[in-house]
Amino acid sequence: MAKIHGPLEDNERKTTGEALQASVVDLIDLSLVAKQCHWNVTGRSFRSVHLQLDELVDIARKHTDELAERAVAIGVNPDGRSVKVAGDTRLSQPDPGYLQDDKVIAVATDVLSGVVSRFRERIRATDDTDLVSQDLLIAAAEELEQQHWMFEAMR
Amino acid sequence: MAKIHGPLEDNERKTTGEALQASVVDLIDLSLVAKQCHWNVTGRSFRSVHLQLDELVDIARKHTDELAERAVAIGVNPDGRSVKVAGDTRLSQPDPGYLQDDKVIAVATDVLSGVVSRFRERIRATDDTDLVSQDLLIAAAEELEQQHWMFEAMR
Amino acid sequence: MAKIHGPLEDNERKTTGEALQASVVDLIDLSLVAKQCHWNVTGRSFRSVHLQLDELVDIARKHTDELAERAVAIGVNPDGRSVKVAGDTRLSQPDPGYLQDDKVIAVATDVLSGVVSRFRERIRATDDTDLVSQDLLIAAAEELEQQHWMFEAMR
Amino acid sequence: MAKIHGPLEDNERKTTGEALQASVVDLIDLSLVAKQCHWNVTGRSFRSVHLQLDELVDIARKHTDELAERAVAIGVNPDGRSVKVAGDTRLSQPDPGYLQDDKVIAVATDVLSGVVSRFRERIRATDDTDLVSQDLLIAAAEELEQQHWMFEAMR
Amino acid sequence: MAKIHGPLEDNERKTTGEALQASVVDLIDLSLVAKQCHWNVTGRSFRSVHLQLDELVDIARKHTDELAERAVAIGVNPDGRSVKVAGDTRLSQPDPGYLQDDKVIAVATDVLSGVVSRFRERIRATDDTDLVSQDLLIAAAEELEQQHWMFEAMR
Amino acid sequence: MAKIHGPLEDNERKTTGEALQASVVDLIDLSLVAKQCHWNVTGRSFRSVHLQLDELVDIARKHTDELAERAVAIGVNPDGRSVKVAGDTRLSQPDPGYLQDDKVIAVATDVLSGVVSRFRERIRATDDTDLVSQDLLIAAAEELEQQHWMFEAMR
Amino acid sequence: MAKIHGPLEDNERKTTGEALQASVVDLIDLSLVAKQCHWNVTGRSFRSVHLQLDELVDIARKHTDELAERAVAIGVNPDGRSVKVAGDTRLSQPDPGYLQDDKVIAVATDVLSGVVSRFRERIRATDDTDLVSQDLLIAAAEELEQQHWMFEAMR
Amino acid sequence: MAKIHGPLEDNERKTTGEALQASVVDLIDLSLVAKQCHWNVTGRSFRSVHLQLDELVDIARKHTDELAERAVAIGVNPDGRSVKVAGDTRLSQPDPGYLQDDKVIAVATDVLSGVVSRFRERIRATDDTDLVSQDLLIAAAEELEQQHWMFEAMR
Amino acid sequence: MAKIHGPLEDNERKTTGEALQASVVDLIDLSLVAKQCHWNVTGRSFRSVHLQLDELVDIARKHTDELAERAVAIGVNPDGRSVKVAGDTRLSQPDPGYLQDDKVIAVATDVLSGVVSRFRERIRATDDTDLVSQDLLIAAAEELEQQHWMFEAMR
Amino acid sequence: MAKIHGPLEDNERKTTGEALQASVVDLIDLSLVAKQCHWNVTGRSFRSVHLQLDELVDIARKHTDELAERAVAIGVNPDGRSVKVAGDTRLSQPDPGYLQDDKVIAVATDVLSGVVSRFRERIRATDDTDLVSQDLLIAAAEELEQQHWMFEAMR
Amino acid sequence: MAKIHGPLEDNERKTTGEALQASVVDLIDLSLVAKQCHWNVTGRSFRSVHLQLDELVDIARKHTDELAERAVAIGVNPDGRSVKVAGDTRLSQPDPGYLQDDKVIAVATDVLSGVVSRFRERIRATDDTDLVSQDLLIAAAEELEQQHWMFEAMR
Amino acid sequence: MAKIHGPLEDNERKTTGEALQASVVDLIDLSLVAKQCHWNVTGRSFRSVHLQLDELVDIARKHTDELAERAVAIGVNPDGRSVKVAGDTRLSQPDPGYLQDDKVIAVATDVLSGVVSRFRERIRATDDTDLVSQDLLIAAAEELEQQHWMFEAMR
DSSP: OOSSOOSSOHHHHHHHHHHHHHHHHHHHHHHHHHHHHHHHEESTTHHHHHHHHHHHHHHHHHHHHHHHHHHHHTTOOOOOOHHHHHHHOOSOOOOSSOEEHHHHHHHHHHHHHHHHHHHHHHHHHTTTTOHHHHHHHHHHHHHHHHHHHHHHHHO | OOSSOOSSOHHHHHHHHHHHHHHHHHHHHHHHHHHHHHHHEESTTHHHHHHHHHHHHHHHHHHHHHHHHHHHHTTOOOOOOHHHHHHHOOSOOOOSSOEEHHHHHHHHHHHHHHHHHHHHHHHHHTTTTOHHHHHHHHHHHHHHHHHHHHHHHHO | OOSSOOSSOHHHHHHHHHHHHHHHHHHHHHHHHHHHHHHHEESTTHHHHHHHHHHHHHHHHHHHHHHHHHHHHTTOOOOOOHHHHHHHOOSOOOOSSOEEHHHHHHHHHHHHHHHHHHHHHHHHHTTTTOHHHHHHHHHHHHHHHHHHHHHHHHO | OOSSOOSSOHHHHHHHHHHHHHHHHHHHHHHHHHHHHHHHEESTTHHHHHHHHHHHHHHHHHHHHHHHHHHHHTTOOOOOOHHHHHHHOOSOOOOSSOEEHHHHHHHHHHHHHHHHHHHHHHHHHTTTTOHHHHHHHHHHHHHHHHHHHHHHHHO | OOSSOOSSOHHHHHHHHHHHHHHHHHHHHHHHHHHHHHHHEESTTHHHHHHHHHHHHHHHHHHHHHHHHHHHHTTOOOOOOHHHHHHHOOSOOOOSSOEEHHHHHHHHHHHHHHHHHHHHHHHHHTTTTOHHHHHHHHHHHHHHHHHHHHHHHHO | OOSSOOSSOHHHHHHHHHHHHHHHHHHHHHHHHHHHHHHHEESTTHHHHHHHHHHHHHHHHHHHHHHHHHHHHTTOOOOOOHHHHHHHOOSOOOOSSOEEHHHHHHHHHHHHHHHHHHHHHHHHHTTTTOHHHHHHHHHHHHHHHHHHHHHHHHO | OOSSOOSSOHHHHHHHHHHHHHHHHHHHHHHHHHHHHHHHEESTTHHHHHHHHHHHHHHHHHHHHHHHHHHHHTTOOOOOOHHHHHHHOOSOOOOSSOEEHHHHHHHHHHHHHHHHHHHHHHHHHTTTTOHHHHHHHHHHHHHHHHHHHHHHHHO | OOSSOOSSOHHHHHHHHHHHHHHHHHHHHHHHHHHHHHHHEESTTHHHHHHHHHHHHHHHHHHHHHHHHHHHHTTOOOOOOHHHHHHHOOSOOOOSSOEEHHHHHHHHHHHHHHHHHHHHHHHHHTTTTOHHHHHHHHHHHHHHHHHHHHHHHHO | OOSSOOSSOHHHHHHHHHHHHHHHHHHHHHHHHHHHHHHHEESTTHHHHHHHHHHHHHHHHHHHHHHHHHHHHTTOOOOOOHHHHHHHOOSOOOOSSOEEHHHHHHHHHHHHHHHHHHHHHHHHHTTTTOHHHHHHHHHHHHHHHHHHHHHHHHO | OOSSOOSSOHHHHHHHHHHHHHHHHHHHHHHHHHHHHHHHEESTTHHHHHHHHHHHHHHHHHHHHHHHHHHHHTTOOOOOOHHHHHHHOOSOOOOSSOEEHHHHHHHHHHHHHHHHHHHHHHHHHTTTTOHHHHHHHHHHHHHHHHHHHHHHHHO | OOSSOOSSOHHHHHHHHHHHHHHHHHHHHHHHHHHHHHHHEESTTHHHHHHHHHHHHHHHHHHHHHHHHHHHHTTOOOOOOHHHHHHHOOSOOOOSSOEEHHHHHHHHHHHHHHHHHHHHHHHHHTTTTOHHHHHHHHHHHHHHHHHHHHHHHHO | OOSSOOSSOHHHHHHHHHHHHHHHHHHHHHHHHHHHHHHHEESTTHHHHHHHHHHHHHHHHHHHHHHHHHHHHTTOOOOOOHHHHHHHOOSOOOOSSOEEHHHHHHHHHHHHHHHHHHHHHHHHHTTTTOHHHHHHHHHHHHHHHHHHHHHHHHO
């Protein structure tokens, strides 16, 4: 039983909440994967990739917070604990150890491609349930798709 | 075989690297636990606790990055992927769902107490292996112990 | 007869204009109610509530201006005069004099609950008439619903 | 019975409080009238008048807050609710709808003339009751009289 | 054959890409027309018009960049070369030489009226193809319609 | 014999100088008492009180400097040495050790009540001797009385 | 016949206007004398005196503008033309050519002593005519007397 | 017949005006070419080239505005309309579509080489006609030649 | 006999020094004339003219300081005392009292026309004596000629 | 019995706490002595000494707060009340009244010499008890020794 | 015979001073080598290397100043004159002329490797002589080792 | 054989390049000499001289970078390595050890006098070879001659 009484009907809240919770997991793990690459990348393009990844981390963190706070505002509890993220994540993981720059670019492009695809599903899913949450998902998708282009352009 | 040739001997690098890697796991999970509480806290002290936790998140993230970059600078690969954090974390986890403010204060105090205690061991461990890494661990401990006081004072 | 020739058809302008004008009244009175509470609140949570209310005032004022300027941009004159606001407002009013902090939190939560509910109707109403105005209403609703959560969490 | 024990005697508090409360009503309605003109003004001088009015709004809001907080600091509850403002205001109101620029300049000049005249009475009234409140009234009058000059110079 | 693999189906990409490309041409030429007027305007309202036009230039440039980058992000190459802009523009052009202020106001109002009308078509066109691009078009339309009002109000 | 030749007659300087010197002692000790509470406060309201006290410290320090520099500008040497402050202070002192939040709120309210009362006497005393110094005392009183209200409201 | 209708009676306006106009002349010439010294000073204390004089210039210019705008706000035309300043100034002038640092300190101290003395007369003169103008004169005197102390302290 | 009476003789104005107008065309098209490349570049050096091009855009825009305003200040109307730019430009144009990074570097180097060469002619041409305009051309040339070096160094 | 040993020969210093001193007089009086108009202007264009004049004051003051410091750097004492400025100025003076906006625009245009003409003579005069001083005169002329255009465009 | 459970053993806390408490007293009194000199200094070096002393005050205050908060973070209550400071201070005190600049320089040098010497003892004392507190003491010593050099260099 | 009486014993001062002086030489030459490469680098990675080197220059300069000021604070005169640096430097020097990017990366990595190694010796050497100087050396080493990693990662 | 193809003819490049290279050596050594004095200066004027020298260092560094980048932009490799600077410098060097303030002022004045004199030769030399480089040399000379005046004025 939710303590916060958001503006949605039960079924709207359920659908919207699932979209937000899944996005939170996507974005937290995106920030962790990006940091992992940020630290371990090597190669001639080290500086460009290292900096680009920190822009990605900032984007992931900003939208994580906005979507998680949106979840609680509609009366759904976001769950961003490490065990939840590790268990639910759908991002393919980079190997431990040094990561060559072209490998990092490929990882980032692929990971972003998957995240973006799932965000577009959630934008569709919330079209009938909550236009406010949808607007936040669109704003996140916009920046994620921009990042996707930038990494893919480096390939 | 490390690609980055840091300034340490092999055994120094091993001890120091373990201290840094364990700290990275501590701090990433600290940031995730603090965010989890930041989102789900309720109660009359909501605003104070909500804001205090974001200061804690900032501190955890700043030192995560400094210690992880320090690791790679000495030729040790930090691992901050979600599965690694979830598997290695020693932080007790908050329950999912709403968290009453006094409960959050207790969780934060206890979690910080454990983290601080492990940082002090690592400060001792690096005393003979790498004073530069030790200095970064001391700087982190200082801010973590300050946070510990502030949460404990709220009890 | 409108002097500004906005981009809408007459019936679109009428529906959209009504949604915007009603929002302007809601938000001006929200800013006045929030300031009234900001000044007269007492109690142990004085500082948290006093500051939270000023964030609410800033939000109310920002969106008032955006929605009123949107109205005139589509050729509808917004009316934000005190007599209009006092006559049309649907916000329940706090009593004069000192207001205990828990009372203020209840007032803010209830007032925001009503405002949010009306904004959602207007979002639906403008779906077929003006997506630009709808986008501004969504942006306002997002921040208002966030404030609603924060006050309700304090209860 | 006041809960806040300000530094004044009862009769000082009564006189000072009346001056402050009346000023709060003047300034809130001044901000609403100025915004009304800011949104609905037309004519060749649109930009100058539109911008000048927003400076006036900022001044009105700043001094509203200072004087209302002063009131509560001396143990008098300010009342800035819409119904109070609409009922007590002594400002002549602009018509609804578009407002030609020369009309707006005339309205602003006249409204400010009245407000300034009432502030000077309140400065005299508080000379024997509270020099601190008087100082705040003088600071407000200074900026209001400067605005009055600027609008009158545009006539 | 596109090198960047954006998130859209082929037909979605085609429709969306055409909307974005046409918007880029509109906005580049809008910035050039506005600068032309900004430099050559004369008359008593010189300063107001000169400054208002630079705000319009900033708006046009900001949205040009966002929409062009959006195009490439979905795998469509934006074309903003001078020969393309000159060939495709649908903006009526100001005469060379000095431009009297009332003439500039009329030009800006008319040019913006046309641009806004085309943006609204594109918002409709992208409703079924890409909500992210639509959101960017809505954000641009909002500021362009605001500018349209401000110039028309000066007439 | 004064080395700085301020603008006052001897008796004006004497009366004004005494008011300023006594204010300097009040404000220095106020800053020390506030810091003492800032460090040692405990309780659920820790964060609110801790932060409010630092605002008070800033206010006390700012006015200390302005009043002490005013003293020397009129040819009177301010004395803010610790032994002078400890000897002349009229502020009741908090106990050493931890201070419960409600205790701190009571201490701050009472200490400010006394300081404010003495400032009002000095404002009266300088009415005939130096309007410039009086203006600085009024400015200090205004902020101190605002703080008094805020702490009293928390009771 | 004044075009701006300030809030004062004729005799109040006359007395206040004379005080403001004379202050404008004092402060413009103070800024010119200070710049003359700023440029031509020599000696071991060059840097300290050169920088201190620019603070004095800033103060003189700020209060010139505030007092001149106050004059026109009450319906009195300020006159700050060079021939007026040169004709009416009561400041003793530095010699042309290089100025030794101790000479500059003496000049600044003496000039400020005279200006301050005249400001105090004007503060008295406006006590019955316009408390708003008086407040501006007090604010100017405060900073001028502070500057006087600083130069005299360097002697 | 020019409306603005600049400080130059007719023949000076003619020569100088031609130099400025030609520079305006060069710089507007430089900004458009640079943006075209900024959006469509691909390749491992994407990030470096993408960012470097935006610095070039900023430089081109800043000097466009300064030189165009200089033209009108001497009584010559600048013409920066798209049809004029497209017709008069001497910059070789990049192909539409994706642009490989080495191709972009070559284009930028060559385009800048041509622009710089024409600017040096204009600096010579204005040596006898207007030293003020020449100074602005020199300032532009300095930054353009710096950009030329940076792109050529990347080859 | 100069105390500062600048880099110039005697005759170079004499010619350059005269150019700089005459410029200092021009610019100080320009700042005083502009302020006189800034305060006393009336008319529908009040705001535009009032603000434009303050930009002119800033420009005049900035270049006064640079040219006067340049004079002393080459061993020539600048003289900017009021009696010198009033005696040497070649600027026609506005009448005392209110100044209608079209009158102010005419005054500013004419005064700037004269100043600009004299600056161009000084740029020629210093061509053979000191390129550094010439560069500062060119920089001043550039901004003064820009201001001249802007005022003339308003006619 | 401490309420805050810091990370230290009892004997570590006792030694560390004594070092921190004694430092707090040193630094509070240093800030008071420096302010006393800042206000009362006279002499040709007035400006340099006056400003240098305010840098010293900032340093003293910053480290006071850090060390006092460190004390409570390890479970020791700092005591910075005026009577405690006056009673425990080991700083030799300046005389009341005017202080000649060379006298101030001597006082500051001597006082800093003593403070620095005691900080070095405390750095040694905490080497075995708390490396975090030691790090804060080292940071304070570094800035205090820099100030000591600067004052001694002025002798 | 030292004029500044730092806090160290003679032998402590000698050892510490030698460490600081050698570090000053290392860091000055590091800044010169880095600037030499910053200017003369060519190759596809020009921009990344050019910018990375300026970060290195900033780091080298910041620590040069801190260590040199530390030296004088303990009574040892730093010597950073060019002849001293050229004579004592242990950095291998880049060739004159253009430097290919991979060559620059190799040079920077090797030079930093040597500097870092010498800093670690100095950290050991000062462990018994001056913990404050040691702390500054550790802070410098931390940033230098981070730079070393970043250049080595680019190899 | 130059890799960068600047805009100059061979003989122009040779003459200009020599002027730039010699300036780079002058300015690097000026920054080193100024820092040497900044660290080792003593005497009553310590603070003024210490701060003035850091302004000189900033100026020297800024122009070093601009002139060295200009050299490479025209296809000439600047050489700023320590051995080059030490070998080619024409600045007389200060003695090692403490430097009395009047000695430092004399050194700075003399060194600047020589540098300025050589810059003027280079301004003449580049008059026929490269007006862009000349403009940068003039800008440097302007600030260096200003510094020269300021130090000479302190004598």
